[in-house]
Structures are given as C-alpha cells and as structure tokens.
Amino acid sequence: MKTVRRTLLITAAILVLISFPIGWDRAQAQLSTVLVFDLEEDDGGFIHGGAGDQWEWGSPGPGSPENPGPDRAGDGSKVWGCPLNGTYLNGTSAYLRSPELDTSSFNGLEISFLYWMDLTLMEDEEEESGDILGSDLCYLQISIDAGDWIEVVEYNGSRTGTWKEDILVLGNELGDTLVLRFLLVDHPDGHCDNGFMVDSIRISAEEKPQVSISLGADAYMPPVVARGEAVLITFQVIDEGLTVPEDTYVTVYVESSGQDFEFYYRSEVTGGSIQRRFVEWYPSSSGSFRGWINLTVEGNYQEGRSFNMRSFSPIYYDDSSIGTSHLNVQNGIADAVWNTITPPLTGFSMSGGEVLWYGSETGDRDGSAGFNGPTWAYIETGWIDLTYYTDSFLYLYHRYSFLGPKGTCGGVVEAMTEEGDWVVLEPLGFTYGKLNENISGPMSGSEAIVGTDEWGVDGFELLPFTGGSTRIRLSVVANDQGHGEGWFLDDMMVVGEGYDPFDTEPPAPVETIWIEVVDEGAVSLSWTPSNARDLKQYNIYLELFDFQDLSGLSPYLEVVDPGEESIVIADLDPLLNYWTAVTAVDIIGNEDQDVRTVMFKPTSIEDNMPPTADIRIEGGYYTRSVGEDIRFDGTGSSDPENDPMTYFWTMPDGNTYRGATVTWRAEEAGDDLEILLTVKDSGGLSDTASVTIDINEDDAFIYDNADLWPFLLISIPLVLIVLTLVLIATLFRSSARKRLERRLRSLGIDPEGFRSSREVDDREIRGHVADQRKHGPKVHDLVPVWNEEESESVEMIHERKGSKEAGRVDDKDASAKEEERSLKVVIECPFCSEVFKEKIKLDVVRKHQTFTVKCPHCGRSGDITP
Numbered sequence: 037m038k039t040v041r042r043t044l045l046i047t048a049a050i051l052v053l054i055s056f057p058i059g060w061d062r063a064q065a066q067l068s069t070v071l072v073f074d075l076e077e078d079d080g081g082f083i084h085g086g087a088g089d090q091w092e093w094g095s096p097g098p099g100s101p102e103n104p105g106p107d108r109a110g111d112g113s114k115v116w117g118c119p120l121n122g123t124y125l126n127g128t129s130a131y132l133r134s135p136e137l138d139t140s141s142f143n144g145l146e147i148s149f150l151y152w153m154d155l156t157l158m159e160d161e162e163e164e165s166g167d168i169l170g171s172d173l174c175y176l177q178i179s180i181d182a183g184d185w186i187e188v189v190e191y192n193g194s195r196t197g198t199w200k201e202d203i204l205v206l207g208n209e210l211g212d213t214l215v216l217r218f219l220l221v222d223h224p225d226g227h228c229d230n231g232f233m234v235d236s237i238r239i240s241a242e243e244k245p246q247v248s249i250s251l252g253a254d255a256y257m258p259p260v261v262a263r264g265e266a267v268l269i270t271f272q273v274i275d276e277g278l279t280v281p282e283d284t285y286v287t288v289y290v291e292s293s294g295q296d297f298e299f300y301y302r303s304e305v306t307g308g309s310i311q312r313r314f315v316e317w318y319p320s321s322s323g324s325f326r327g328w329i330n331l332t333v334e335g336n337y338q339e340g341r342s343f344n345m346r347s348f349s350p351i352y353y354d355d356s357s358i359g360t361s362h363l364n365v366q367n368g369i370a371d372a373v374w375n376t377i378t379p380p381l382t383g384f385s386m387s388g389g390e391v392l393w394y395g396s397e398t399g400d401r402d403g404s405a406g407f408n409g410p411t412w413a414y415i416e417t418g419w420i421d422l423t424y425y426t427d428s429f430l431y432l433y434h435r436y437s438f439l440g441p442k443g444t445c446g447g448v449v450e451a452m453t454e455e456g457d458w459v460v461l462e463p464l465g466f467t468y469g470k471l472n473e474n475i476s477g478p479m480s481g482s483e484a485i486v487g488t489d490e491w492g493v494d495g496f497e498l499l500p501f502t503g504g505s506t507r508i509r510l511s512v513v514a515n516d517q518g519h520g521e522g523w524f525l526d527d528m529m530v531v532g533e534g535y536d537p538f539d540t541e542p543p544a545p546v547e548t549i550w551i552e553v554v555d556e557g558a559v560s561l562s563w564t565p566s567n568a569r570d571l572k573q574y575n576i577y578l579e580l581f582d583f584q585d586l587s588g589l590s591p592y593l594e595v596v597d598p599g600e601e602s603i604v605i606a607d608l609d610p611l612l613n614y615w616t617a618v619t620a621v622d623i624i625g626n627e628d629q630d631v632r633t634v635m636f637k638p639t640s641i642e643d644n645m646p647p648t649a650d651i652r653i654e655g656g657y658y659t660r661s662v663g664e665d666i667r668f669d670g671t672g673s674s675d676p677e678n679d680p681m682t683y684f685w686t687m688p689d690g691n692t693y694r695g696a697t698v699t700w701r702a703e704e705a706g707d708d709l710e711i712l713l714t715v716k717d718s719g720g721l722s723d724t725a726s727v728t729i730d731i732n733e734d735d736a737f738i739y740d741n742a743d744l745w746p747f748l749l750i751s752i753p754l755v756l757i758v759l760t761l762v763l764i765a766t767l768f769r770s771s772a773r774k775r776l777e778r779r780l781r782s783l784g785i786d787p788e789g790f791r792s793s794r795e796v797d798d799r800e801i802r803g804h805v806a807d808q809r810k811h812g813p814k815v816h817d818l819v820p821v822w823n824e825e826e827s828e829s830v831e832m833i834h835e836r837k838g839s840k841e842a843g844r845v846d847d848k849d850a851s852a853k854e855e856e857r858s859l860k861v862v863i864e865c866p867f868c869s870e871v872f873k874e875k876i877k878l879d880v881v882r883k884h885q886t887f888t889v890k891c892p893h894c895g896r897s898g899d900i901t902p
Contacts (some may be wrong), residue, residue, distance in 0.1 A: 067144055071137065076112045080237070088128030088222070090119035092229070096152075097121025097321035099230055108152030110199035110235035117233035118220045124231040129223040132234070133217045140212040142241035143337060147204045147216065149237040151399040154230035155192055156222075163545075171823045174232040175219045176204070181211040189782045191232065199235070210500065226577045244338065248276035249284065251331040252312075257290075257343035259491050262529055263322050266387045271329045271341075272312040273305050275577040280307050283335045288315050290345070293324040303478050305316065305331075319347040344719040348531035349426065352420045352508075355527050356392045360415065366510065368411030370523065373401040380681040387527055395522030405522040407512065412477040414511035420530055421505050426623065428498040428532030430508060432459065433803075437488045437521035443472040446484030446516025449496055452507040464495035471513060479513040488520070500528065503623065535623060543568035543626040548694055550634045550682050551718045557610045560717065562602035566620035571598045575627065577617045578605065585629045587617070607640040634680050647675035649715045649725035659730045660702070666729070670713050673725075677716040686712040702731040752883045836866055868894040 073080035075093065081390065084091035095113050097120055105122075109115045116132055139145060155172040167658070176189040188204060206214075261267045269288055290299040299317045299495055308686035323841050325347060331339035354362075357374045358877030367373040376390040399407030422428050430449070438445045446469055450458045460468075460483050469486030471479060485494075485662035498506065508530070512523050538776055543566050552560045577583070578592035595603060608614065617631035650672035660666050670683050673696075685693040687700050688709035702709070708728045716722040863869050879889055890897040 048372065057216070062257075067146060067240040067242050069238055069240050070142065070243075071239040072132075074112060075116065075235060075237075078294050079116070082132055082178045084118075084130065084132045086128075086130035086219075088125035088126070089130035089899040090124055091130055091132045091220075092117055092120045094120050096132070103230060105154070105230050106152045106233065110152065110233075112236070115235040116218075116231045118231045120233075121759050122230070123228040124220060124222060126222060126228055128220055128222040128228075128837075129218045131217050132860050134215055134237075136214065137214045137216075137239065139210045139214045141244050143244055143339075144242040144332055145206040145210055145214070146240045147206065147237065148240070150199045150200060150201055150235040151191070152199050152233045153191055154194065155232065156227045157192070157194055157228050159175075170223050172222045172229070173220075175217075175221070177217045177219060178206070179215045181213050182215075182705055185217060194229075197886065225427045242336070242614065249280060249331075249333060249338070250274050251286070251339050251341065255329045255341040256491075257329070257345055258493055259345055260529070261319050261345055261347050261532075262353050262527065263319050263347050265318065265353065265355060265527075265863075266389075267317045267319065268387055268772070269301075269315040269317055269327070269329070271315075275307060275311070275329065276303075280305055281334045283332045284331075286313065287330050287332065288328070290317060290327040293326075298325060298788060299327075319443065322347050322349050339737065348529070350529045350531050351422065351425065351534075352417070352530035353527070354417070354529075355387050355389060356525060357387075357389045359390075360392065361420070364416035366412075366416075366428070367399045368413030369393075369399075369409055371396045371408065372407035372411065372413070374413065374415050388617065389526075400521060401519040404521075406516065406519060406524045408519040409514065410475075410516050410518075411514045412436070412479060415525075416509040416530075417507050419505045419507055422498065422502045422530075422532065423500045423504060424623075425534040426533035428502050428530060429464070430496040430498055431493055431527075431529045431531065432496070432510075432525065433491065433493050433527040434609070435489065435524040436485060438518065438523075439488070440484050440514070440518040441519040443470060443486070443514070444475075445514035445520065445557055446471055446486040447523050448479055448482055448484045448509075448511040448513055450509045450511070451498060451501050452509070454504045454506075455499065459500070459511060461496035461498065464497060466494065472515060475513055475515045477513065478702045479511060482513070483548075484513065491524075492525075502532065533569070537624065539570075539622070539624055540626060542626035542864070543571060543622050545628045545630065545632060546618045546620055547632075547634075547635045548682075549616065549618055551616070551634060551680060551850050552716075552720050553636075553638055553644070553718055554604065554605070557608045557634060557638045558604060559607040560602060560604050561616065561618075563618045565596075565601050568620055568622055570622040570624070571620055572596075572623045572625075573621050574600065575619045575621055576603065577619070577631065577872065579615050580612060582615045582633055582635065583617070584631065584633070586627070586631060610638045613637050637677065637682050639677070644679070644717065645676040646721035646739060647673060647679070647681055647717045647723050649673045649713050649723040651711065651725050651727050652712050653727065653729070658728070659732065662702055662705055665701050666698050666794075667710060668695060668713070669697050669728075670715065671696045672712070673723075675717045677717070681715045681717050683715040684716070686714075703732045705733045707731075804809070863871045863889060863891075863898070865891040865894060867891065869895045870894065 043827065056755050077091040082093075093114065093116050096106045096109060096115055096117055099121060099813075103123065116233050118128070118130055119130065122129075153174060155174065158171040169747075171192045174191045174772065175187050176191070177185040177187050179185050188206075189202070211787040216237075218232065218234060222228060242405050244596075249272070252274050255316050257269050258267060271286060271288070273286060284305045286303045286305060288299070288301040288303075289297065291297050300322065301315050303313055303315075305311065323346070325345040327343040327345055328340055331338045333822055334558050356376060360374055365374050374392060374394050377393050378390050392415065395406045397405050399408055401408045420536040430451075432449070436447055438447065449463075450463045451461055452458050458478075468483035471484050473481045475481075503645070508528070508832050510523070510525065546563050546566065548564045550562045563574070567573075573589035574595040576593040576595065577586065579589065593603065593605075613635055614637070615633045617633045619627050619631060621627045652669040652672055654667035654669060666786075667687065670685075673681060675681055683694060683696050685695075685698050687693070687699075688711065689703065689705065691700075693700070700711075707730045709731060710726050711723055712726045714724045861874055861876060862871055862876050868891065870891065872892050874889055876887065886899050888897055888899050
C-alpha cells in the first residue's frame with residue numbers, strides 16, 4: 037500500500053508540474069539562460085535510437101520538388117532531423133534524447149527551441165495493413181529524476197512551411213535531474229513525409245537561493261475530508277544550521293473547484309533545525325478543492341507541494357473524540373485493548389485530536405507499545421442508514437503496524453448485511469493480503485490489511501449495502517506469531533450519492549421502443565435507457581389491448597438491472613396483436629402512469645412483407661440555407677401488415693437520428709446533399725428512401741428558379757385584385773360620405789361643424805340622420821329650459837319644416853290650418869332617461885310658447901320652450 041500511495045503522490049506532482057507551473061507566492065523573477073544547444077560546433081551530446089531510426093545531425097536538405105524540405109536550418113546551419121533529407125521510414129518509432137540536465141539548483145525552468153515538421157495526416161494515409169491507424173506524430177517527452185517518460189507536447193500536421201518557435205514552461209517541481217526526448221512515430225499505413233527537425237534548444241531558469249532551508253517531505257493535506265469538521269494540514273521546514281534569511285515564510289492556501297479562495301495561512305520561518313507546523317481548516321462546503329503548501333525564501337519561491345481534496349457531507353462521521361463509549365467494543369488479549377490516545381505516539385492525525393488504538397504501552401514482542409500473540413479484537417458501529425443512497429463509500433484515516441511472518445496478523449474491514457451476515461469490504465486503490473488458515477476465530481483465511489504504513493486515507497466500496505442499513509466492524513486478528521504496534525484509527529467517514537426520500541416525481545417516460553421478431557412467437561424488445569440518477573428498474577407491460585395508463589395493470593416483467601436495455605419475450609401467440617410499454621421506476625417506487633404503447637404481432641418472418649419508406653420535407657422546398665432548421669417527415673411510410681416500424685435517419689454530416697420526424701440543420705453549404713430514411717418493421721424487414729437538398733450560404737430563405745416563377749404567377753394577380761377592391765371601397769365610401777353631407781345640409785346641419793364639434797365619424801353622422809328619420813328631434817333638440825345652447829339650430833330646423841308644410845296649402849287656407857297642425861316629437865325624460873312621444877302644435881313651436889310635458893314613465897313634469 038505504501039508503494040501505491042507513493043506512486044499516486046508522484047503522479048499528482050507531475051500533474052502539478054504541468055498544470056500549475058508557478059506557486060501563488062512566487063515573485064515575478066527574471067529568468068536567465070543557463071544552457072544553449074546551438075548545434076553548430078557539435079551535436080550537443082544527444083543520443084538517438086529506436087525502430088527506423090534516421091535521426092541525423094547536420095545541414096537539412098531541400099527534399100524533392102514533389103515533397104520539399106526546409107533546405108536551411110532554423111538558426112545557423114546545423115540541426116537534428118529525422119531525417120535531414122527525404123522521408124522517414126514506414127513504421128518508424130525513433131527517439132532523440134538530450135543529455136541529463138542538472139536542475140537541482142534552479143526554479144522556473146523554461147525550454148525554447150525551433151522546429152520544422154512535415155508529418156502525414158490521418159486522411160492522407162494509404163491503407164497498407166487494412167486499417168488506418170491515425171496521423172503520424174512527434175512527441176516531446178520529459179523524464180524527472182530518471183522516472184517514466186511524460187508526454188508534454190504532441191506535434192502532428194502537414195508541412196509548417198517555415199521554422200517555428202515553441203516554449204515549454206516546466207515550473208518549479210522538477211526534482212534534481214531532467215532529460216528531454218523527441219519521439220517520432222509513424223503509423224504503418226504506407227505514407228511517409230519529411231519528418232521532424234529541431235534547432236537552437238535554449239534552457240532558461242531562475243537560480244534557487246543558496247540557502248540551507250527546505251520544505252520537509254511530510255507536507256500533507258488529506259485527500260478526503262468532512263464538511264464542517266476540523267482538518268489538520270501539516271508541514272515542516274528543515275534548516276541545516278545556517279541563519280534563516282529575512283522574508284522567509286510558508287504559505288498554505290486552498291481554493292475550490294470554482295477557483296474561489298477557501299483558506300489562507302502564512303507562517304514566518306525562524307531559526308531551528310526542524311520546525312513542524314499544524315494548521316486547522318474547516319471546509320465550508322462539499323466539493324473539490326486544490327491546496328498548496330509553498331516555501332518562500334528571501335521573497336523568492338523556493339519549493340512547494342500541491343494537493344487535490346474532496347469534501348463530503350458525511351452520512352456517518354466519527355473523529356474518535358468521544359472515545360469508544362458509542363461503539364460495540366470487543367478486546368483481545370489482556371494487555372492490549374481498544375482505547376484512545378493522543379500524539380506524539382502516533383505522529384500527527386487527520387483532525388489533531390485523540391485517536392482510537394488497539395494496543396498497549398508494552399504490548400509488542402520486544403516490550404514496546406503494541407500487541408503480541410493470538411487475538412481477535414474489534415470495534416463495531418451502530419446501524420448506518422443507507423436507504424436513500426444509490427452509491428456509498430467508507431473512508432478510514434488510519435495508521436497500522438502488523439508484523440510477524442506473512443499471514444500471521446492483520447486488520448479486517450467488514451460491513452453487515454440486513455440479514456446479519458458480515459462481508460469483507462472491497463478496497464479502493466490497494467490490494468488486501470491474506471490471513472493464514474490456522475488463525476482461530478471467524479477470520480481464518482480472510483482477506484485483510486497487512487504490513488505497516490504511516491497515516492493515510494483508504495477507501496472501501498459500500499455499494500452492495502445501499503438501499504438499506506449496515507454496520508461497520510474493524511477487527512485486529514493474529515495467531516501466536518503475530519505482533520506489532522497495532523491499528524490506529526482517527527476519522528471514520530461514510531459518504532454517498534443520495535436522493536430525496538420525499539421525492540414524488542417519477543423518472544421521465546421511456547421515449548422509444550423497438551421490437552423485432554426473432555422467432556415464431558418470440559420478439560426482441562429494446563428501449564432507450566433512462567437517465568434518472570435514482571433509477572431502480574424497468575417495468576415491462578404486455579397486454580392484448582391498447583392502454584394509455586397503468587390503472588389496474590401489473591407489470592409482465594420487472595428488469596431489476598438498470599443497465600439492461602433489451603430483453604427477449606417468448607411463448608407468445610403468433611396470430612394475436614400485442615401492446616407493450618416500458619416504464620422507468622426510481623428507488624422510491626415512483627413510476628410515470630402515462631405510457632406510450634407499441635403494437636406488434638409476433639408473426640414469423642416468412643409471412644412478413646417489407647415496409648415502404650417515404651420522406652417529405654416540411655414546406656416542400658429543396659433549397660435551404662446554412663443554419664436553417666429543416667424538418668423531415670417519415671410518417672408517410674407504411675407497412676403491408678400495419679406492423680409497428682422504427683425510423684432511422686442518416687444525414688449528410690454523418691449524424692444519425694431515430695423517430696418518425698426529425699429536425700436537422702446544415703452547418704456548411706453544399707449541393708445534392710443526401711438524406712436517407714430506413715424504416716424497419718417488427719419482423720426485421722426494412723426499406724430505404726432518400727431525398728437530396730441544396731444548402732446555400734445565405735441565411736435568408738432562397739428560392740430556386742423552379743420555385744420562383746409559380747410563386748410570381750400566383751402572387752402578382754392576387755396583389756392586383758386586392759388593390760382593385762381597395763380602390764372600389766374607397767370610391768364607395770367617398771360617394772356615401774357625400775350623400776350623408778347633402779342630407780345633413782338638407783336638415784340645416786353644417787357637416788364640417790357637426791364633425792369638428794362632436795368629433796364623430798361617418799357612422800355617427802349616418803346614425804344621427806336615421807334617428808331624425810325615425811323619431812324626429814329629441815327633447816334636447818326642442819330647447820328645454822335646461823339646454824339653451826342648441827335653441828337656435830332647432831328653431832331653424834322647425835321653421836324650415838314648418839315652411840315646407842305651409843307651402844303645401846293654398847294661401848287662403850294657410851291661416852286656418854296653421855293652428856291645427858302639430859309636430860310629433862320624441863322626448864327623452866331628463867329625470868329617468870326614458871323616451872316617449874308627444875304631439876306639439878306647430879304654432880306653439882313658432883311662437884316659442886312654453887308648455888308643460890309629463891313623463892308617462894316616472895310621472896314627473898317639466899316645462900319646455902321651443
């Protein structure tokens with residue numbers, strides 16, 4: 037386990053080297069050139085080899101007219117190239133390696149160089165072996181302290197044309213030595229080009245301060261932490277006895293995945309041989325974090341460590357601060373028991389408090405602290421509820437020492453099933469050892485943690501126990517040869533991905549179902565998978581009638597493996613029609629009640645006839661624009677037996693879709709682009725139809741010539757007809773208006789004054805005239821005592837009307853008949869607003885005599901003077 041952890045730490049350091057080249061506290065130092073390979077006087081001490089090796093030092097050649105080379109160096113006259121002139125060999129895998137570079141006294145290393153390349157692209161490769169493997173490549177790799185090769189840059193592509201410069205920033209965490217390597221790789225597909233050349237390699241760096249102070253190797257941040265709980269970050273500064281310069285300090289800072297600063301700490305460094313620091317941090321949220329511990333000397337970055345961390349809101353958390361009273365404890369031999377201790381016996385711990393320990397002050401074989409001899413001792417938690425979790429893990433922050441011959445002692449991590457059986461948990465990132473068969477008790481021959489290791493975090497899989505409850509048990513097991521310091525446990529944490537127990541929302545309906553007859557009375561049923569995170573199972577419904585909801589229905593089959601996406605249903609009657617539906621069910625049991633059924637008939641393939649595919653383009657236009665949504669409709673496809681069909685679309689850009697209708701848009705222009713529709717019935721027979729369209733660059737809708745003329749022939753006459761109707765309506769309206777004006781003038785009303793004073797339109801004028809015709813003037817037109825403003829106009833009207841009537845009789849009879857004539861008027865009562873008719877003698881009107889009128893509706897009276 038120690039080896040695994042060390043490898044993980046080295047890998048993390050390399051990632052930091054590339055992704056985080058500069059520490060947060062590093063000053064903007066000026067880099068100076070420390071080494072140059074100009075390749076003019078000598079080859080720089082580079083070595084080369086590998087399959088098809090053609091690396092050469094010298095002047096580059098011109099190549100050939102069909103395949104020209106650079107014909108010159110990038111700087112000066114000499115370069116390293118594979119090859120210098122001509123083409124590399126088929127199947128080449130050849131390297132050019134630099135001498136070992138001493139980087140122990142430098143920070144901020146940068147490497148710059150000139151390069152020229154001509155490498156074959158994948159689309160230019162010719163098939164030789166039957167497979168096109170990909171583009172030819174050249175890698176720039178580095179090795180730190182004689183470790184594995186790390187690819188930092190990948191070059192591929194056709195001829196650069198000119199020499200180019202590249203700069204590689206390697207940062208601070210470089211170790212003591214560094215080697216560069218260029219590796220040219222040809223995929224053996226038969227086509228080769230001029231290769232890769234490099235020139236004028238320059239290395240720049242910042243020289244480390246010449247002091248004897250450094251950051252110790254035990255700088256540490258735990259990878260898994262609990263939200264809101266104390267986390268102990270530790271580091272040490274080593275001073276070899278010289279005076280510590282001014283402005284020397286260590287900074288600790290943590291940022292979240294969103295690059296927000298979570299925690300910052302700065303500690304000044306003073307004299308002393310070893311200075312150890314412990315810093316407490318309380319994570320404020322769940323999620324991913326990145327941490328740094330950096331040493332700055334005389335204001336310049338000296339060295340640092342970086343860490344990845346993950347914070348959880350735990351399901352169960354025990355930091356050992358309250359001892360063993362809440363645990364079920366079974367101790368072993370008399371002088372070794374589970375108890376709590378504090379550092380320094382165990383070194384630093386994750387949260388800085390007390391830790392659980394199985395052992396005693398004089399329990400080991402040599403009389404030192406630990407345990408010795410046959411034992412089975414354990415601590416056991418209470419029930420941990422995982423009912424509402426889809427995945428979960430146990431994390432232990434621990435230190436252990438199990439000594440003696442192989443298999444004589446170890447630590448066993450177990451969880452209990454709801455049936456009461458103990459199961460050894462599966463570890464993450466390391467491999468268990470195995471206990472001997474002669475160990476007494478239930479742990480005989482079990483897998484176990486063995487050996488020794490310092491403080492660290494290990495994880496264990498709890499997935500088989502989700503959806504219920506479990507207990508955790510940690511056992512120390514040994515025979516008469518087993519001994520050691522024991523097992524030290526600090527934080528014990530269970531975390532998981534969960535769901536809301538009060539959730540009532542079912543998973544989304546299953547979108548598509550495919551059915552294929554595989555035999556007489558047997559079909560293959562498949563469906564699109566659900567993306568619900570809390571998916572538990574699929575329910576398959578099968579009925580002899582069509583159904584739209586699940587009321588009163590029971591599943592024909594439950595598919596309890598959420599990874600399944602198809603099943604075979606057999607023993608069906610080939611002469612009957614069946615309806616089926618598939619639903620997704622979550623852990624709570626929520627299930628969408630509205631379903632989408634598919635009908636099929638499990639008839640043998642021999643009796644089946646193929647379907648017919650049909651494509652229609654919505655809008656009917658076959659010339660479209662880039663970026664325009666185009667809808668294709670396949671619902672016109674048919675099957676002779678009316679079997680359910682599946683629809684498969686293949687678009688010109690290579691994308692494929694399913695469904696009776698699809699919407700697609702072109703990202704680039706082109707002519708005669710083909711769209712394919714393949715329909716397949718439940719018996720497996722299919723048919724394919726196709727259409728071609730043209731895509732133009734213009735974003736606007738474009739007609740082709742075939743579409744434009746029919747459009748013009750139809751639209752132009754329609755426009756002329758509409759304009760003619762508008763003109764006729766305008767003339768008719770003008771004629772009617774003039775007739776209305778003549779009528780108003782005949783009644784003694786000025787049309788312009790009527791319109792301007794009343795602000796009315798022609799309809800109101802027309803209404804006024806009609807009212808005059810039907811009822812005569814209203815009461816307010818007869819000049820009641822309360823409305824004197826209109827008296828003159830009304831008087832003129834009735835004088836004119838009276839004059840006309842008087843003119844109809846002889847002059848000798850006029851005076852006799854004048855008194856008998858009357859005028860019938862419609863009066864609107866000013867009190868109740870009701871309307872009634874009243875006869876008034878014309879002579880009264882002419883003489884402006886006052887008369888009394890009584891309303892038959894409300895009984896009120898009023899005087900009117902015409």
